Amino acid sequence: MKPYYFLLLQIVLVISLSCQKEPTPPSPTQIVKDGVIVWQEPLWQVPHDTAYYVYSVVKPYWQFDDKVIVDTYKNKKAGIRCMEIETGKVLWEQYFEGPSRPQGLSEMNILDHFFNPKGGYLIVSIGDWGEKEHVKLNIHSGEVLWRIPLEAFTSIEAYGNHYYCTVQSSGDVHPMYRVDIETGQAEFFYETDLPPHPDYNTQRSSIALPFAYNGKEMLIIDQIQMTSPNSSNHYFCLMDATTGERLLKHNPIERPVRKVEVRDGVIYVFSGEGYKIFSMETLTFERDVRLIGRGQYMYHTFYKDKLVVGLTPTNGVDENGHYVVDLKTHNLLHTFEGWVLPSTILDDVLYFVSAGQKFQAYNLSTGQRVLNFDLRYNTKFGVATYKNAEGKKFVVVGDIGFTYCYEAI
Numbered sequence: 001m002k003p004y005y006f007l008l009l010q011i012v013l014v015i016s017l018s019c020q021k022e023p024t025p026p027s028p029t030q031i032v033k034d035g036v037i038v039w040q041e042p043l044w045q046v047p048h049d050t051a052y053y054v055y056s057v058v059k060p061y062w063q064f065d066d067k068v069i070v071d072t073y074k075n076k077k078a079g080i081r082c083m084e085i086e087t088g089k090v091l092w093e094q095y096f097e098g099p100s101r102p103q104g105l106s107e108m109n110i111l112d113h114f115f116n117p118k119g120g121y122l123i124v125s126i127g128d129w130g131e132k133e134h135v136k137l138n139i140h141s142g143e144v145l146w147r148i149p150l151e152a153f154t155s156i157e158a159y160g161n162h163y164y165c166t167v168q169s170s171g172d173v174h175p176m177y178r179v180d181i182e183t184g185q186a187e188f189f190y191e192t193d194l195p196p197h198p199d200y201n202t203q204r205s206s207i208a209l210p211f212a213y214n215g216k217e218m219l220i221i222d223q224i225q226m227t228s229p230n231s232s233n234h235y236f237c238l239m240d241a242t243t244g245e246r247l248l249k250h251n252p253i254e255r256p257v258r259k260v261e262v263r264d265g266v267i268y269v270f271s272g273e274g275y276k277i278f279s280m281e282t283l284t285f286e287r288d289v290r291l292i293g294r295g296q297y298m299y300h301t302f303y304k305d306k307l308v309v310g311l312t313p314t315n316g317v318d319e320n321g322h323y324v325v326d327l328k329t330h331n332l333l334h335t336f337e338g339w340v341l342p343s344t345i346l347d348d349v350l351y352f353v354s355a356g357q358k359f360q361a362y363n364l365s366t367g368q369r370v371l372n373f374d375l376r377y378n379t380k381f382g383v384a385t386y387k388n389a390e391g392k393k394f395v396v397v398g399d400i401g402f403t404y405c406y407e408a409i
Helices: 002-019
Strands: 030-033 036-040 044-047 062-064 067-074 077-084 090-095 110-116 121-126 133-138 144-149 157-159 162-166 176-180 186-190 204-213 216-228 231-240 246-252 259-263 266-270 274-279 284-290 295-303 306-313 321-326 332-337 344-346 349-353 358-363 369-374 379-387 393-399 402-407
Touching: 062 379, 067 090, 067 379, 067 393, 110 157, 157 204, 162 204, 176 204, 186 204, 204 259, 259 295, 266 295, 274 306, 295 344, 321 349, 332 358, 344 379, 344 393, 349 379, 349 393, 358 379
Parallel strands: 036 369
Antiparallel strands: 030 036, 044 402, 062 067, 067 077, 077 090, 110 121, 121 133, 133 144, 157 162, 162 176, 176 186, 204 216, 216 231, 231 246, 259 266, 266 274, 274 284, 295 306, 306 321, 321 332, 344 349, 349 358, 358 369, 379 393, 393 402
């Protein structure tokens, strides 16, 4: 009987093994086609708090240490929240008062900002006309350090312990104010003496753009003179911010000056076509780098030996683009087309969101796209990157439903 017993046991074992299913392969965390990531599973995703949202325009997201401050909304109020990048844990939230709408696209509530991670604070301009205010926040706790009513245009340009902004006025000229960063005390600084256009006497405005030269604070002041309801002339002047002396006065320029930055001793002046290099020795522009025929400046980023400039055309010919320039030659290296909002760079890879649900990344050395997929809903405006001590890389991005964190390239 024993041989039959062992034979029966073997038959049962074979049948049992044949009935077992093949193990299910693990689900992929990303899908790559032709070297491009076309789908990726997030490391974490955190939803916003309601089905109705109010735009909080944060561009780019504010990243510091292992944390990021992103846009959010709650109870029909725009706000911001600080999160741990590696876990998605919400550390604090701050919501802002002001007009709201019951559903759908609402006002752009956060207008401009100055972020100082070393100083541990963030200053934002928020609100609609008639209700605007500037708010200073502690980035580690979310505590409001001060808030002041200030009907300012969307420009906060900081230098040292103060910043400049242009204030809406009922007069012919919109004046510039200087605000003490520590106390929030705002005081009149300057208003343009640019004469009105002879055929169209209406309001004029200026924007102060500070920079350092030989240890002194200098200002390039952008000036706008309206010539009709839909057209304008543009000028700039150069001022010693300490003495008020103007070294240049009402110099014509093709497009408005929007940003000034000094890099390795070179003064870069950004406008709607690209950028110019200004010489303090000759008080002239010594180089004019035009990337498009006519456009609107959106942002710029210096990275190693490259400069990325985001421009949106207004001539109906050029494409929206992130233009990558070689700083040694000023030659155009790459153009990454798409909805132009501020980008972020980590290890030679540039990340940005685009129209609709699109999230993209490009290698700055090769110009090749390395990531291109859709988020779940329409994108928001910010993106941030981070690399931890172990070398693991993260990229945070958001849409109107969630904030996501992905493994960066």
